[in-house]
Amino acid sequence: MTRDRTYAVIGAGALGSYYGARLSHAGCDVHFLLHSDYYHVKRHGLRIVSKKEGDFSLSNPWVYPRPEDMPRCDVALIALKTTANAALPAILPHVLAPGGVALVMQNGLAIEPDVAAIVGPERVMGALAFLCCNKLGPGDVLHIDYGNVRLGEHSAGGEPRGITPRMLAIADDFRRAGIPVELEADLVLARWKKLVWNIPYNGLAVLLDATTDRLMDDPSSRALCIALMHEVRAGAAAQGRVIEPGFVDQMVDYTDKMEPYLPSMKLDYDARREVEVEAIYGNPLRAAAAAGVSLPRIESLYHELKFLDARNRR
């Protein structure tokens, strides 16, 4: 990897646009692969609106309608919804430079192996974004809060890979762009910890048509959120990862103090887009089942969401 890393951003939703724009604004070479937004962004650029961090614009970002037209980059930031990952085999081979890495910046568990099948396991990293951000329209993103990133290495066998030089290098770019980064020696543990929040709130927001504050205020849904969080701990334990019970208390406290929030799965559902039920529910269930561990509350939610998602897109 060269000293001046170049970035390809795959997917121009809120997350890809936000991180790509920050990196570009800080002076990195960032190349955006766009689909329906291509002509708009080519003409009008990208705009990030943020009360917390201040607004900024990129008037002339490098944008491309097809992966074949892009330069090969050191880092391909995968910022699609996981439900669109079937497009990756036709994209990644065109946009990755020799020695470049695919950085899976998506929710859920066990997405990296699919990417590894395309580019090779030694060229895959994962990142978790803790970001409240909405896309207002093509090229137009509202940053609401947070934005920190947890970064880790993928390994074919799932074992922790520790902190590597390329993690430090990418973290350096992100930090210079004002993005707080934490380095994760164990990507699988980091993914399970994020699921402690994502599994209860994404699914129940859809199932019960409720914002996070409503789910926390009602004693029954609150009890269910907590029970689901502990089941995620059991899933992590099935893969040999220890999440302390106190982490559940932290997540409860964090959500209690959060502004009323509609998780992204609920926004997708309301827009009749496919929801990320396999990445967030199906893959963790299968990982636990492979170790002989049943997660019945998560499985119930998975079946309910599968039913609703199928009907919602009919």
Next chain:
Amino acid sequence: MTRDRTYAVIGAGALGSYYGARLSHAGCDVHFLLHSDYYHVKRHGLRIVSKKEGDFSLSNPWVYPRPEDMPRCDVALIALKTTANAALPAILPHVLAPGGVALVMQNGLAIEPDVAAIVGPERVMGALAFLCCNKLGPGDVLHIDYGNVRLGEHSAGGEPRGITPRMLAIADDFRRAGIPVELEADLVLARWKKLVWNIPYNGLAVLLDATTDRLMDDPSSRALCIALMHEVRAGAAAQGRVIEPGFVDQMVDYTDKMEPYLPSMKLDYDARREVEVEAIYGNPLRAAAAAGVSLPRIESLYHELKFLDARNRR
């Protein structure tokens, strides 16, 4: 109990009206306690419309607006929703003759102890109705299908009481009225077996806004129905009752062959009435928990329904 038993029907929903009218039509003395329907039924009588069994009417049934006005009867048929059972202490002492029995004709588990606290445990029986019936308006009931009844004795300790003479006597009245009756030596087992159907279909119809056929056609909701049924078996086992796995297959087959159906909990929910979540979910969960058995899928559904019910009636 005299040879000619008299009946008090408490509650003039579809179920109370239907069974009361059948018994009356067959020549039993039946006295109806009515609330909002009193003046209508006093003036226009009761009408049962049934394609399967033929229509019939009672032009001049014995109806009463207040329990104090009623004669004391041999059998008080409790046909309220369980959510209205707080009214029973003010009713039952007025309508039961010495030696008379309260017949709890309600869904769910462990409702009899509350009735026993009013009239004494030796004066309580339970009945399960397998009835598709809708109330069209005051005094006006549409019978759709079925109607058979399972009858059993309550006991303070929950142990099976076998077949008693008064079970035979009441069954005789019902059968003369054209109502098929099966006698249950073990009321608790009979209640758990009914829950094998009620727990998945009532709750999921509300949660997923779906008729039984939709729940059976989708592979995810079908798998969840079956998993919930097996959890009901585990609950029954916690109370020492064996339900064979083949009974789940029977219920699945029965539901597959059923006409598309909206369970009563869904009708209540859509009318913004309180749903019977404690009788059908809360009591079974507490019974299993008392024996150290957790039923996580049923508990999830319970919490979800509690949340929805509270919001629905706000």
